[in-house]
Amino acid sequence: MPIRYQPADVDQTHAGWELLPIRFHRFDLSRVLLTNMVGEHLFVTGEDFDALMSGALPSDPQVRRDLAGKHLIRATGEDVPVELLAMKTRTRYRRLAEFTALHIFVATLRCEHTCQYCQVSRQSSANDRYDMSAETARRALEATFQSPSRAVKIEIQGGEPLLNFDLVRDIITEAQVMNVHHQKQLSFVIASNLALLDDTVLDFAAEHDVCFSTSLDGPADLHNTNRPRPGRDSWQRAIAGIGQVRDRLGPDRVSALMTTTAASLTRVRDIIDCYVEHDLRAIFLRPLSPYGFAARRARPTDDVAHWLAFYQEGLDYILELNAHGIPMVEHFAAIVLKKMLTNDDPGYVDLTSPAGIGIGALVYNYDGYVYASDEGRMLAEMGDTTFRLGNLHANTYTELMTSNALLEPLEMSFTHSAPMCSDCAFEPYCGADPVFHHATAGDFLARKPESAFCNRNMGIFELLLDRYHSDPQARQVFQRWANR
Amino acid sequence: MIPLNGIATASTISRPLDRNLWLITSQAIDQAPADPPQTSRAYLVAENEQPPKGFGLYLTDSTQLALPEGLPAIRLPASLGYLTAGDVIRVSPDGRHIRVLWRHRSSQNSVLLTERCDNYCLMCSQPPRTRDDAWLLDEAHELLRLLPAATGDICFTGGEPALYGNDFVDLLRHCTRRLPDTEVHVLSNGRRFTDAAFADEYATINNPKLMIGIPIYGTESGLHDYIVQAPGAFNDTIRGILNLAERSQRVEIRVVLQKHTAPSIIRIAEFIARNLPFVDQVALMGLEPVGFARSNLPEVWIDPIDYQEDLADAALLLAGSGIRTFIYNHQLCVLDKRAWTFAVKSISDWKNEHDPICETCAALEACGGFFHSAQLIASSGIHALDLEDARHLTRSSTDSGRPSIWRAGIESKRVTR
Numbered sequence: 001m002p003i004r005y006q007p008a009d010v011d012q013t014h015a016g017w018e019l020l021p022i023r024f025h026r027f028d029l030s031r032v033l034l035t036n037m038v039g040e041h042l043f044v045t046g047e048d049f050d051a052l053m054s055g056a057l058p059s060d061p062q063v064r065r066d067l068a069g070k071h072l073i074r075a076t077g078e079d080v081p082v083e084l085l086a087m088k089t090r091t092r093y094r095r096l097a098e099f100t101a102l103h104i105f106v107a108t109l110r111c112e113h114t115c116q117y118c119q120v121s122r123q124s125s126a127n128d129r130y131d132m133s134a135e136t137a138r139r140a141l142e143a144t145f146q147s148p149s150r151a152v153k154i155e156i157q158g159g160e161p162l163l164n165f166d167l168v169r170d171i172i173t174e175a176q177v178m179n180v181h182h183q184k185q186l187s188f189v190i191a192s193n194l195a196l197l198d199d200t201v202l203d204f205a206a207e208h209d210v211c212f213s214t215s216l217d218g219p220a221d222l223h224n225t226n227r228p229r230p231g232r233d234s235w236q237r238a239i240a241g242i243g244q245v246r247d248r249l250g251p252d253r254v255s256a257l258m259t260t261t262a263a264s265l266t267r268v269r270d271i272i273d274c275y276v277e278h279d280l281r282a283i284f285l286r287p288l289s290p291y292g293f294a295a296r297r298a299r300p301t302d303d304v305a306h307w308l309a310f311y312q313e314g315l316d317y318i319l320e321l322n323a324h325g326i327p328m329v330e331h332f333a334a335i336v337l338k339k340m341l342t343n344d345d346p347g348y349v350d351l352t353s354p355a356g357i358g359i360g361a362l363v364y365n366y367d368g369y370v371y372a373s374d375e376g377r378m379l380a381e382m383g384d385t386t387f388r389l390g391n392l393h394a395n396t397y398t399e400l401m402t403s404n405a406l407l408e409p410l411e412m413s414f415t416h417s418a419p420m421c422s423d424c425a426f427e428p429y430c431g432a433d434p435v436f437h438h439a440t441a442g443d444f445l446a447r448k449p450e451s452a453f454c455n456r457n458m459g460i461f462e463l464l465l466d467r468y469h470s471d472p473q474a475r476q477v478f479q480r481w482a483n484r
Numbered sequence: 485m486i487p488l489n490g491i492a493t494a495s496t497i498s499r500p501l502d503r504n505l506w507l508i509t510s511q512a513i514d515q516a517p518a519d520p521p522q523t524s525r526a527y528l529v530a531e532n533e534q535p536p537k538g539f540g541l542y543l544t545d546s547t548q549l550a551l552p553e554g555l556p557a558i559r560l561p562a563s564l565g566y567l568t569a570g571d572v573i574r575v576s577p578d579g580r581h582i583r584v585l586w587r588h589r590s591s592q593n594s595v596l597l598t599e600r601c602d603n604y605c606l607m608c609s610q611p612p613r614t615r616d617d618a619w620l621l622d623e624a625h626e627l628l629r630l631l632p633a634a635t636g637d638i639c640f641t642g643g644e645p646a647l648y649g650n651d652f653v654d655l656l657r658h659c660t661r662r663l664p665d666t667e668v669h670v671l672s673n674g675r676r677f678t679d680a681a682f683a684d685e686y687a688t689i690n691n692p693k694l695m696i697g698i699p700i701y702g703t704e705s706g707l708h709d710y711i712v713q714a715p716g717a718f719n720d721t722i723r724g725i726l727n728l729a730e731r732s733q734r735v736e737i738r739v740v741l742q743k744h745t746a747p748s749i750i751r752i753a754e755f756i757a758r759n760l761p762f763v764d765q766v767a768l769m770g771l772e773p774v775g776f777a778r779s780n781l782p783e784v785w786i787d788p789i790d791y792q793e794d795l796a797d798a799a800l801l802l803a804g805s806g807i808r809t810f811i812y813n814h815q816l817c818v819l820d821k822r823a824w825t826f827a828v829k830s831i832s833d834w835k836n837e838h839d840p841i842c843e844t845c846a847a848l849e850a851c852g853g854f855f856h857s858a859q860l861i862a863s864s865g866i867h868a869l870d871l872e873d874a875r876h877l878t879r880s881s882t883d884s885g886r887p888s889i890w891r892a893g894i895e896s897k898r899v900t901r
Contacts, residue, residue, distance in 0.1 A: 004713050010710050083723070342757075480804055483804050
């Protein structure tokens with residue numbers, strides 16, 4: 001059969017081509033990273049990039065095909081790439097129509113721990129004026145059920161919420177009663193150090209399908225130094241609590257969260273080993289928070305390089321574990337990879353744009369004040385009420401959600417219009433964090449080169465892309481994480 | 485290889501037959517009255533049987549020397565001796581030429597609707613012709629009238645069946661009415677569905693058992709349009725797929741692995757996962773070296789052994805994205821073991837064969853085998869698997885949580901997650 005057309009004959013870019021909206025990042029000496037509107041990426045050589053920027057197509061037909069297939073260029077006037085981009089963009093932002101899936105109830109500020117990094121101003125265990133009242137809880141639930149989100153997660157935290165367990169019980173049972181009418185996909189999490197876990201709590205959790213989230217900073221010595229309590233047995237109690245929840249409620253009903261301190265930075269393998277040893281198959285290697293007591297005490301997060309070294313060592317160790325058949329997941333990487341490799345944005349509060357404040361989570365404080373995020377509440381405890389949206393006893397849900405305290409930082413920090421974000425190749429993977437930047441730089445945006453948030457995230461994005469392209473085994477692990 | 489054509493070795497036909505398609509019936513099966521009427525049925529006469537009167541045609545197999553007297557009868561050639569009640573044949577008016585259109589014992593019957601096509605693929609196994617063959621569509625309607633409601637699967641193919649426009653939709657509607665419980669597969673290049681009104685019309689068929697299989701051969705027009713030898717085809721096909729998806733129609737993406745697509749298979753998998761994640765399934769298919777693939781062999785052939793790692797990566801990527809994924813037309817001994825769990829015995833039984841080298845293979849039963857046409861050229865990686873390999877087969881299937889091809893055995897065509 002005669003071949004009618006040679007590849008060049010059907011190459012539509014012959015008639016002319018144009019760039020689609022792209023962003024770039026000079027990745028290393030030989031490679032330039034290109035990303036399209038929705039975060040699909042392609043590495044090209046410096047030469048090909050220069051050609052492209054001067055209006056010429058790279059000579060290698062495969063590079064031209066990759067550019068077109070990744071929706072970085074199109075033949076002039078070609079509609080289909082734009083339709084596909086539109087579809088992917090719609091998919092990425094569809095979650096916005098259903099805002100505020102997470103509702104955080106601060107049941108009490110009391111706590112029997114005295115953690116150095118605690119993000120709330122702890123109060124002594126005996127002082128019940130820091131407990132949420134039944135009336136405040138009722139109003140918080142009313143606000144919760146006004147959210148358009150079909151899935152609603154109620155997270156009850158403190159302080160140590162088990163110190164005010166009667167209220168915890170009331171919130172959960174009342175929410176279930178209200179949900180008969182509202183028909184949301186309702187779930188409950190108690191964020192607790194588990195030190196006070198007992199059969200009453202477990203019985204109730206079993207009956208009402210409640211999950212637990214706890215703190216585990218790593219090995220006993222590190223954890224107990226970070227988290228002092230009378231008896232210096234925080235770690236032992238947390239481990240015992242994790243076991244009890246598992247035995248009673250099932251293996252997936254408890255998750256653990258670690259907080260990074262200066263003492264953690266040299267011990268990432270120990271920390272991960274501790275998680276593996278206790279059968280916790282996911283870890284969140286978090287940066288140290290700049291809020292709460294932590295910010296006032298020692299140096300906060302500005303040593304990004306140290307933290308990134310910690311993160312990189314941890315990530316590589318986790319990849320090594322996976323290669324040996326231990327399916328450990330690093331949560332932050334999984335969030336970024338979902339944004340990098342799929343059209344989904346998991347809407348993680350600290351890494352999404354528009355920012356997750358208010359529309360990703362609402363915080364109902366014990367005293368009835370409502371905050372746009374937990375960090376916003378922390379700032380208020382330190383005297384800065386910028387992110388206070390109003391009070392449950394004085395304001396309606398509409399007033400809270402249309403308050404300037406919410407809308408202004410949302411609009412100001414939106415990455416598509418933020419200086420240096422709007423033209424950053426990593427914008428689709430990143431997010432807006434107006435609370436962090438307000439706390440560290442005094443405005444919602446900050447200058448990105450000086451932002452620890454920006455520097456840290458850029459480092460992570462580069463690390464993940466490097467491993468994705470240099471290590472086939474990492475690539476498969478990453479694909480699994482992205483599609484969790 | 486099961487022959488589908490034959491020439492009658494004897495005949496009593498004295499005047500032209502008044503119909504072309506015949507549903508074979510025999511004493512052995514329950515004689516359901518009326519539908520389809522006896523006049524449209526060919527009675528397969530058993531040895532020494534005095535056949536009942538009233539059938540439009542009588543068949544004897546090659547072992548019987550006498551044809552029933554005074555009845556329109558033909559003797560089948562030995563090669564068609566496998567025909568039994570429930571099969572459908574086309575017989576030329578003079579009773580000489582016989583074409584098997586339906587074998588009821590096969591789950592892989594496909595019905596050719598036209599040889600016309602607006603693509604001209606380098607590796608087309610059914611090279612397009614331009615002549616008007618709309619009689620094939622009439623014949624398909626007639627075939628539908630002869631098939632029992634219990635039919636498991638039917639596949640409509642071409643050429644490009646959607647070139648018939650609304651007449652094609654009418655056929656599928658007819659099929660849905662006649663065979664509401666049958667899995668219906670249509671093979672199309674999808675271009676016609678660019679027309680939203682046509683896609684609307686197709687959606688009105690409203691058959692949940694209908695799936696349309698559409699090939700894409702690249703991530704952009706350059707490669708795809710070259711392979712299908714039709715400028716503009718890629719954009720038509722993608723928009724067609726989007727139009728079908730918007731109307732909640734079930735779509736399968738097919739990718740034939742050949743010299744130009746195989747090196748891009750990971751890119752294509754990424755493209756599908758990112759741009760077409762809503763499709764129902766993806767089939768990654770080995771090349772069938774017939775038709776244009778045969779005449780263009782140097783331009784399309786690649787030894788499958790050369791793309792195995794990428795094929796496994798692509799299949800894992802697609803499956804990881806939540807898309808049901810199959811690998812068709814590959815021998816297990818050539819496939820990367822990571823890909824075994826996706827392998828399906830897809831080669832139609834009538835053109836499936838094994839190589840003498842396979843006789844000692846421990847995985848023969850689970851293997852898809854070869855196209856008959858693989859006599860022309862086959863992978864240099866063909867070898868008999870030993871028991872150790874076969875154990876891996878069981879293990880890999882179990883690990884993935886998918887039904888195993890090993891255990892699913894012969895009828896694994898509809899492996900589901």
